[in-house]
Amino acid sequence: xxxxxxxxxxxxxxxxxxxxxxxxxxxxxxxxxxxxxxxxxxxxxxxxxxxxxxxxxxxxxxxxxxxxxxxxxxxxxxxxxxxxxxxxxxxxxxxxxxxxxxxxxxxxxxx
Amino acid sequence: xxxxxxxxxxxxxxxxxxxxxxxxxxxxxxxxxxxxxxxxxxxxxxxxxxxxxxxxxxxxxxxxxxxxxxxxxxxxxxxxxxxxxxxxxxxxxxxxxxxxxxxxxxxxxxxxx
Numbered sequence: 737x738x739x740x741x742x743x744x745x746x747x748x749x750x751x752x753x754x755x756x757x758x759x760x761x762x763x764x765x766x767x768x769x770x771x772x773x774x775x776x777x778x779x780x781x782x783x784x785x786x787x788x789x790x791x792x793x794x795x796x797x798x799x800x801x802x803x804x805x806x807x808x809x810x811x812x813x814x815x816x817x818x819x820x821x822x823x824x825x826x827x828x829x830x831x832x833x834x835x836x837x838x839x840x841x842x843x844x845x846x847x
Numbered sequence: 848x849x850x851x852x853x854x855x856x857x858x859x860x861x862x863x864x865x866x867x868x869x870x871x872x873x874x875x876x877x878x879x880x881x882x883x884x885x886x887x888x889x890x891x892x893x894x895x896x897x898x899x900x901x902x903x904x905x906x907x908x909x910x911x912x913x914x915x916x917x918x919x920x921x922x923x924x925x926x927x928x929x930x931x932x933x934x935x936x937x938x939x940x941x942x943x944x945x946x947x948x949x950x951x952x953x954x955x956x957x958x959x960x
Contacts, residue, residue: 755867757904778953782948834880834892838889
């Protein structure tokens with residue numbers, strides 16, 4: 737079983753739709769969580785960190801459920817520019833900052 | 848605002864050839880990483896370096912060696928390239944610690960024929 741699992745999609749949604757991605761992690765010792773965005777043939781870039789209390793950044797909302805060991809990303813009012821692959825990332829305190837990446841969920845927003 | 852710089856951006860090798868991928872960061876980060884990304888897959892850690900002078904194996908280290916030359920530079924060497932090493936390679940760096948953002952280079956697209 738992979739340490740970090742994501743639904744690969746693809747998710748194809750119309751502009752203005754709300755879409756949600758889930759990610760599960762297997763190691764209960766995991767301490768910090770992130771969503772990265774990767775555009776086609778580009779490097780990943782941090783989208784947002786995920787905090788225990790949940791956090792929001794504009795149209796993006798991230799949630800963490802430690803009991804069920806999953807994190808989620810909600811995108812409201814999707815834009816064409818949101819089309820990308822979204823990577824779930826998990827860090828553990830004991831791993832010197834080493835990150836474990838999910839395989840990514842691909843989102844395509846259509847006019 | 849250079850951030851993380853990787854060279855080269857593209858490379859084609861013949862099976863058995865060797866090459867070194869270079870990576871440098873100007874953000875005074877302690878930790879540096881090399882990942883590979885195969886089509887449709889996430890990033891897999893090859894090697895990482897928590898600080899100058901230290902390196903550790905990641906998930907897929909076979910066929911690779913690394914050197915942390917100084918705090919800024921972290922190189923990845925393929926001694927005898929194989930077609931299975933065809934991939935996109937990303938270098939990244941971050942401050943030490945669990946809650947820190949990783950910054951990535953633009954990637955090296957390597958094809959081994």
